[in-house]
Amino acid sequence: GESVGLHLPTLSVQEGDNSIINCAYSNSASDYFIWYKQESGKGPQFIIDIRSNMDKRQGQRVTVLLNKTVKHLSLQIAATQPGDSAVYFCAEIASNTDKLIFGTGTRLQVFP
C-alpha cells in the first residue's frame, strides 16, 4: 500500500549542530510534501513545504530536500536549538487528492 515512513525514530543532537531528519515515501504520484513539527501536547505545526517540481527549498534555519528518483525527503535544521526538540513528521499529498498522508515521525532531542 501507499505509505510514508521515517528511517530514524529518534535523533539526538548537540545544541548548535545541524540536524537532518529523513523520510521515505512510496507513492510516486505524490506531488506536494510538507514537514510538520509537533511539540508535546500540541497539534502539528507547519514548518516548510516543497512541490515535486523542486528539489530544494529553504526557510529560516530549515531546508527541505526532495529526491524523487529514490522517493526521499529530508529536513535539515541548521544550528539546532533546544526549542527544536519535538517530533517531526513528513507528509505527502498525491496529485489526485487533497489528503495529507503523514509519516510515522522522528523525535529530535537537543542536548546542551
Place this chain on the structure above:
Amino acid sequence: EPEVTQTPSHQVTQMGQEVILRCVPISNHLYFYWYRQILGQKVEFLVSFYNNEISEKSEIFDDQFSVERPDGSNFTLKIRSTKLEDSAMYFCASSELGVREDEQFFGPGTRLTVL
C-alpha cells in the same frame, strides 16, 4: 495571533456512547479538517470539509463518524457509537485556501478515551 481552538481538551466516555468533539477554526478560513493520532503513532487524515460538504474522507471515516458546521464558527466531529479503538487525540485544522495553496493550522487536540 488567531488560532484554532478545540473543546474539550479531554473526553472520557463509555464504549457505545456518542461523543461530539468541537472545534472553532480561524475565522476567515474556509477549509476544515479532522485528523486523529493514536498514542505514539502517526497522524491520520479523517475528513476534509469545504462549502458545507465533505470534500474527501479516509477509510477510517465510516458511518459512525459525521461532521457538521452548525453555525458560522463551530466545526464538529461526532462519533455515534464509540469503540475502544477510537481512543486517540483528535485534531481539527483549518486553512483559508486548499491544502496546496495554504498552510493548515492545527488545534491543540482533544484526547478521547473510550472505556
